[in-house]
Amino acid sequence: MDDQLQRMKVLGAGIFSLMLALGVARFAYTPLLPLMQAQAGLGLAEGGWLAAINYAGYLTGALTAASISDLVLKDRLYRIGMVVAVLTTVVMGLSTDFWVWAVSRYLAGLSSAASMLLGTGLILNWLIRHNHRHELGIHFAGIGLGIAGCSVAVAVMSQWLDWRAQWFVFTVIACVLLVPALAWLPAPDTSPVTRTGAPMHDNPPSPLFMRVFMASYFCAGVGFVVSATFIVAIVNRLPGLEGQGSWSFLAIGLAAVPACIVWDFIARRTGALNALILAAVLQIVGILLPVVVGGMVGAITGALLFGGTFVGMVSLVLTMAGRYYPTRPAKMMGKMTVSYGVAQILGPAVTGWLGATFGSYAGGLYFAAATMVVGSALLMLLKLVERRDQRAALLAADAAGQA
Numbered sequence: 072m073d074d075q076l077q078r079m080k081v082l083g084a085g086i087f088s089l090m091l092a093l094g095v096a097r098f099a100y101t102p103l104l105p106l107m108q109a110q111a112g113l114g115l116a117e118g119g120w121l122a123a124i125n126y127a128g129y130l131t132g133a134l135t136a137a138s139i140s141d142l143v144l145k146d147r148l149y150r151i152g153m154v155v156a157v158l159t160t161v162v163m164g165l166s167t168d169f170w171v172w173a174v175s176r177y178l179a180g181l182s183s184a185a186s187m188l189l190g191t192g193l194i195l196n197w198l199i200r201h202n203h204r205h206e207l208g209i210h211f212a213g214i215g216l217g218i219a220g221c222s223v224a225v226a227v228m229s230q231w232l233d234w235r236a237q238w239f240v241f242t243v244i245a246c247v248l249l250v251p252a253l254a255w256l257p258a259p260d261t262s263p264v265t266r267t268g269a270p271m272h273d274n275p276p277s278p279l280f281m282r283v284f285m286a287s288y289f290c291a292g293v294g295f296v297v298s299a300t301f302i303v304a305i306v307n308r309l310p311g312l313e314g315q316g317s318w319s320f321l322a323i324g325l326a327a328v329p330a331c332i333v334w335d336f337i338a339r340r341t342g343a344l345n346a347l348i349l350a351a352v353l354q355i356v357g358i359l360l361p362v363v364v365g366g367m368v369g370a371i372t373g374a375l376l377f378g379g380t381f382v383g384m385v386s387l388v389l390t391m392a393g394r395y396y397p398t399r400p401a402k403m404m405g406k407m408t409v410s411y412g413v414a415q416i417l418g419p420a421v422t423g424w425l426g427a428t429f430g431s432y433a434g435g436l437y438f439a440a441a442t443m444v445v446g447s448a449l450l451m452l453l454k455l456v457e458r459r460d461q462r463a464a465l466l467a468a469d470a471a472g473q474a
Contacts, residue, residue: 077257078203084255085194086213088153091248092186094217096156096179097125099241100163102225102303102317106234111167119423122300123416124173128180129187130412136188137405142196142259145189145401152185153252157245164238186252188408192401193259195393200260208332211386215378219324226317273396275403277460283453285410288388290446291351292414295381297422297439298358299323302377305433306361306370315367319374326378334383335390343391344454347384351447354380358440362433
């Protein structure tokens with residue numbers, strides 16, 4: 072098979088898996104949340120807890136990914152995860168019991184980790200082995216396509232279908248996405264060299280770099296999860312914007328589609344850390360605009376900024392993991408995502424509590440923006456740590472050369 076055609080099929084498998092596991096299984100819940108609150112009796116706090124449980128499943132998946140080195144096992148778990156994504160979608164429409172929903176959300180979180188970490192790691196490994204650019208912008212477009220697609224689907228279906236019927240339609244969509252997600256990803260190559268015979272060496276960062284990096288990514292996780300989970304409900308509750316929240320979620324998805332490719336381009340010219348800092352600052356602005364500026368302009372502009380940055384940050388971080396650990400990228404991806412995942416459990420729970428206490432989710436946006444300010448400061452500190460590590464490496468190389 073032509074190498075470029077094979078590359079596009081492998082990237083296509085990743086796109087469809089992200090649309091399935093991150094779009095349908097995970098984020099269809101966000102535009103359906105107001106509908107489930109209105110029609111299925113789901114409360115403000117319970118909505119937050121279901122989101123937190125979903126991220127607990129994602130965290131479990133991240134811990135699993137970080138502990139596995141066997142590519143064949145990763146491939147098997149990835150494929151199981153894609154089937155689970157379909158099953159958890161149909162379960163959401165089969166019950167109104169909170170605990171059934173909770174189990175579904177937990178397993179959906181596991182399946183999204185299978186796509187985001189195991190699938191991404193397998194695809195990154197394939198790209199490196201076949202000497203392709205291992206930037207993941209095209210692959211991560213699946214997140215934005217999934218979010219935008221779910222937003223459009225809910226906006227259209229809500230005219231005719233209740234919340235339960237919409238989960239069943241999403242199940243059909245999930246079955247369609249499952250086919251290329253499984254069929255287009257080849258079995259993993261376990262040899263220690265690339266296709267041209269070049270050896271694959273890991274180049275791990277220092278322990279201090281990893282600690283600061285994980286702390287900054289925790290902050291990014293809080294910034295991401297509050298807006299990603301509650302933006303529809305938040306905008307729906309703003310004065311004059313009742314029923315308009317689904318448009319902001321659509322804007323997030325549309326902005327996320329090209330975002331990773333754009334941030335790959337920026338990182339190639341500025342360096343990955345500078346690109347991350349820029350994305351973090353822009354994301355703070357995007358988080359605050361709906362409540363600070365208000366109105367549809369503030370809501371849509373904020374959503375575009377948020378959608379254009381959060382998925383870019385994830386793409387940049389996971390691509391950096393691949394550069395540090397080309398032989399086993401999912402291990403560092405898993406560690407970073409554990410940090411991101413803990414934030415994704417705490418963020419919705421805190422936001423749900425703020426919503427129940429003050430009768431509004433808006434406080435959650437201020438909480439998310441403040442956390443992102445801390446994260447941006449940590450990324451700036453990370454630049455100093457990187458310079459320190461580079462100097463230490465040069466001194467060690469000089470000493471080795473003189474010895």
